[in-house]
Amino acid sequence: MTLPRRHFAEMRAPEFRTDTSAWIAVLPVAAIEQHGPHLPVSTDTTIAEGQIARTIELLPDHLPVTFLPVQAVGKSDEHIDSPGTLTLSWEIVTKAWIEIGDSLARAGIRKLVIVTSHGGNVPIMDIVAREMRIRHRMLAVATSWLRFGQPDGLYTDRERAFGIHGGDIETSILLHLRPDLVDMAVAEDFRSAQEDLVRQARHLRAHGPAQFGWKAQDLNPAAPSATPPRPPPRRAGSRSTTPHAVLSNFSTISTASPWSSSTPPIKFSRHRIRQSHRIKGITAAQAGRRILRQRTRP
Numbered sequence: 001m002t003l004p005r006r007h008f009a010e011m012r013a014p015e016f017r018t019d020t021s022a023w024i025a026v027l028p029v030a031a032i033e034q035h036g037p038h039l040p041v042s043t044d045t046t047i048a049e050g051q052i053a054r055t056i057e058l059l060p061d062h063l064p065v066t067f068l069p070v071q072a073v074g075k076s077d078e079h080i081d082s083p084g085t086l087t088l089s090w091e092i093v094t095k096a097w098i099e100i101g102d103s104l105a106r107a108g109i110r111k112l113v114i115v116t117s118h119g120g121n122v123p124i125m126d127i128v129a130r131e132m133r134i135r136h137r138m139l140a141v142a143t144s145w146l147r148f149g150q151p152d153g154l155y156t157d158r159e160r161a162f163g164i165h166g167g168d169i170e171t172s173i174l175l176h177l178r179p180d181l182v183d184m185a186v187a188e189d190f191r192s193a194q195e196d197l198v199r200q201a202r203h204l205r206a207h208g209p210a211q212f213g214w215k216a217q218d219l220n221p222a223a224p225s226a227t228p229p230r231p232p233p234r235r236a237g238s239r240s241t242t243p244h245a246v247l248s249n250f251s252t253i254s255t256a257s258p259w260s261s262s263t264p265p266i267k268f269s270r271h272r273i274r275q276s277h278r279i280k281g282i283t284a285a286q287a288g289r290r291i292l293r294q295r296t297r298p
Contacts, residue, residue, distance in 0.1 A: 031118035034082035
């Protein structure tokens, strides 16, 4: 197998005249939007670029992973009331990313990972991944850099639960990647209305299993929704851009086959289903009944 270059845009046309079906194309999607008074509007894009650079440093040479250019402007209409925010409509951004996927399919690529550094892109990339399966039988994965977790002990439980925008996590990564763009003198505790919802409502949330549509100012009038960034988190930021779990994900995808007419790329046994629920000694059906009882409890 001919390996691709790590940066898709650096390849020449003749380099695509090979079997590209095992290549894993990564489409990074981000945002240009307000991140409070202390962070630049490029925060999500800068984080994406930093995560890509660190991932490339760690990738084993044999993994056929290539990164497409970062799609810097995504769906950011929840921040549209803040000057400096750039956004595309959901119709435009969905169509654009689908057409990028179509272009990859024409080049013979059968594996795609869409990875976002901005939460507002999540519904769009889920649709695009499904479309790639339907249109091209492509193995398409939609994920986020933050879904792979953070090293233990770096951030408070409050930040992990409520710091979705402009808080300690994003600030520490920016202090590591681009400290010249961060103004810690104006950073503060941008408390999220989600903290009140957790106490007042059992299920309803701005972000969670049962979530309502919201704009940034619904969570905090200043638009960020975050716990207070700490002054010295630069080392935390460097550890947050060490995505070892990402490498494991790429390894799994590299060994999986694209979809045939009806065959899934990875087969799951009942044993794996039991393991996934961390319940031993019972059948998958029994595990399912336990989950249903738990979820329907008054």
